[in-house]
Amino acid sequence: MTDSLVVRVPAKINLHLEVVGRRPDGFHELRTLFQSVGLWDTLRGWPAEEGRLELEIEPHGLVGNGPDNLVVRAVRALWREIGRRPGARLRLGKNIPVGGGMGGGSADAAGALILLDRMWALDLPSSNLRRLAAELGSDVPFFFHGGLCLGVGRGEEVLPLDDLPSLGIVLVVPHVEVSTAEVFSRLRLGPWKRMDDRVYAGVVDSTPEIEWSAACNDLERVVCEGWPLVAEALEGVRRLGPLFSTVSGSGATVFGVFESLDAASRAECVYEGPGRIEVVEILGRTRARPEAVAG
Template sequence: MTPRTVTVRVPAKVNAQLAVGPARPDGFHDLANVFLAVALYDTVTVTPADELRITCTGPDAAQVPLDRTNLAARAAELLAARHGIEPNVHIHIDKDIPVAGGMAGGSADGAGALLACDALWGTDASQSQLLDICAELGSDVPFSLVGGAALGTGRGEKLTPLEVGGTFHWVFAVADGGLSTPAVYREFDRLTPDASEPVASPALLDALRTGDPKALAAALTNDLQPAALSLRPSLADTLETGRQAGALATLVSGSGPTTAFLCADPESAQQVAAALTASGTCRTARITSSPAPGATVLPV
């Protein structure tokens, strides 16, 4: 018997390295994108319905589209179309990942809905088939499905799992408002007309493998950071606050405007989060760790 309701938990991500190449003819950019899943999660619950509909709760729920532009709705439609069924399902998103914050919250919801609908409908898709649909949905969606750590190449959708030798401690400072990912890439193109082909950093991959936070801190890079700072100069104050509070490294998360702070240990993370909260340079600060598992069906 197929279940009457399925709930999937799916993580946010941080880009330990985001190396961006020149714009391709199709408008995308080749990337060397080192993803780390972090333990901030959305949960996606699906139940049978008379038609496809989406609801959302959580701190940023008002910013989440509830129509068919939502990746969760598109995931249900694509899976249903492949199996000749109607996507008649109620998708409820309990959102805890910042919206439009460079942490792949929308991608996470797409991956979560895809896995949940597969379980609800008993379509028994293989992981390879699910990943194909994820890649059709968006560049970050495949990683949201698999989690852990991975190198994303192409536009980020071609994944190679990476070994991680320990737990890394992070603070994320959530900004007011979002940043448009396409706008950040356009600004990158303007600022970097001579972008080179992206290559994964051997030092960063080694730091992940050995679990060394200081070595990882020295290797963190984000080619989109100058563009994000150009569009949102106030983020520089947030980054400086975290640095002065003792973070090992600071960077804009993905296309921003969320900023990420790598810390030596949980105590340091508490200190950095408190300083960020008190500074008034961000809306809130979240403490978490990586790596985290990918999309996971929760027990009923």
């Protein structure tokens, strides 16, 4: 068998998410703080004959491998970009929750662009890859950077920020999938809101920190009203006494931020509520940025 390449891509949480308003193009204007966390999907690839594309998912059947899969869409986007169809056999190991608001599909798409650019010896400019990423999904460009980033626009405009001090995260994934499109369709917006600059002021300093009392997720209420299991899990996390807690993105994952990994591990032991629970650490940019390596 031909030598493979492998890329590991971490999940993200949204430490803050504001929906500023609805734009004339129908998308929502966002301001968010993306943060990579230590929960990973793994994509492995082998060259194949021209025009051939195979995608195997592990665990089998967890997500589809058809034309709507973001890895498949990333392959086809590259084919269109270069005007030819080099082949690939791909195996995707899923650990990031599906429909959990942690960017699993977007991370996989970014990983596919990075892996195939190297495997097919394309050496495309990073600006081209990030343009393709933005066409695939609003938060796909973030995964080219990793760490802590400010996301604006639809979330596709990304400004890397200095790493936060080490923090521990308790993740709870209720056994329910939440549709991002449905969440936004239920969101009722008034006039464009003014951003609360307090939460951003600290992260642009040389020693960044977040004003947790100002952090929020404008989608939390909609998600908790529409998916009661998420609300129950979030209440369970809040009883643990975190610095901050909310849903990640549009859910269903909820999380609590703790001052250290040890503090998060102690909190995990007394959690009472629904869902799969994990303790992870936040990742700095060096550890979080995906890289295709021989595997």
